[in-house]
Amino acid sequence: MNIGTASEKSGLPPKTIRYYEEIGLLKADRAENGYRDYSMSDVHRLRFLQRSRSLGFSVEECRQLLSLYGDKERESADVKAIAEVKIAEIDRKIAELASLRDTLRHLVHNCHGDERPDCPIIDGLAGSGTVQ
């Protein structure tokens, strides 16, 4: 399929897909006319990239995660170890998002924000996170 279709299916703009190819994240076949030609397997990778990028993983992190899709490297214990670390990181991100959501809910519904000294709960909400 052409880049436009791959773009629709993956949620990534064509420009971004070409950029990812340029930096070696994912290379596409070429049709006889010179157009890039994507398989469903490429689309899976692109969707994977779209999701992980939009969730705060860097391109380099995505490159590591993406190597899980390649059979050969996936046999290596290294890559599996990296994936385990990333899984833990994802769990942390989920917890942070839940905390951020609670902060927003609280700010919208309950109290006056941290300008007021009478709202100690904000300390717990805005102050909790990964960095002590």
Added chain:
Amino acid sequence: MNIGTASEKSGLPPKTIRYYEEIGLLKADRAENGYRDYSMSDVHRLRFLQRSRSLGFSVEECRQLLSLYGDKERESADVKAIAEVKIAEIDRKIAELASLRDTLRHLVHNCHGDERPDCPIIDGLAGSGTVQ
């Protein structure tokens, strides 16, 4: 407190804090010696920024979210509406992270990756997301 202390407490590098000031996200008082002077309230905002940026919200989105911390604007229905939208977005991000985690777990433990045609579950995992 000085920028170094605010940096430690918020998890943001001093450089980034200065940059946020430069683009008008958060302005600090100045001590007599010209040093920036941060309050706990500023630190709350910085932590809030640290979290929301690392979770994939743009600086402009953070600017909107941050206005929840200001009493005056928080009274406006607009800002509350924006916050409600963001809360929904956070829930979606949480679901996507959970899905991404399942994809990784699956790739690590169960099957051979999408090069092999005998693993239909990858379709469901890598293919599910926000874009149809």
Added chain:
DNA sequence: TCTTGACCTTCCAGTAGCTGGAAGAACTAT
């Protein structure tokens, strides 16, 4: 068959969001 419009190509420039380093002033500790 010709043409129109949508899509593709490459290339180059610009933007967002930091990040590093230089040069110098100020605070802290001995």
Added chain:
DNA sequence: ATAGTTCTTCCAGCTACTGGAAGGTCAAGA
């Protein structure tokens, strides 16, 4: 007083796109 750390501004560089120009390709209709 001196050394070392932290602060200041300024400017350059990097990551990850994003927009636009100039031109080739393709599918549909007159």
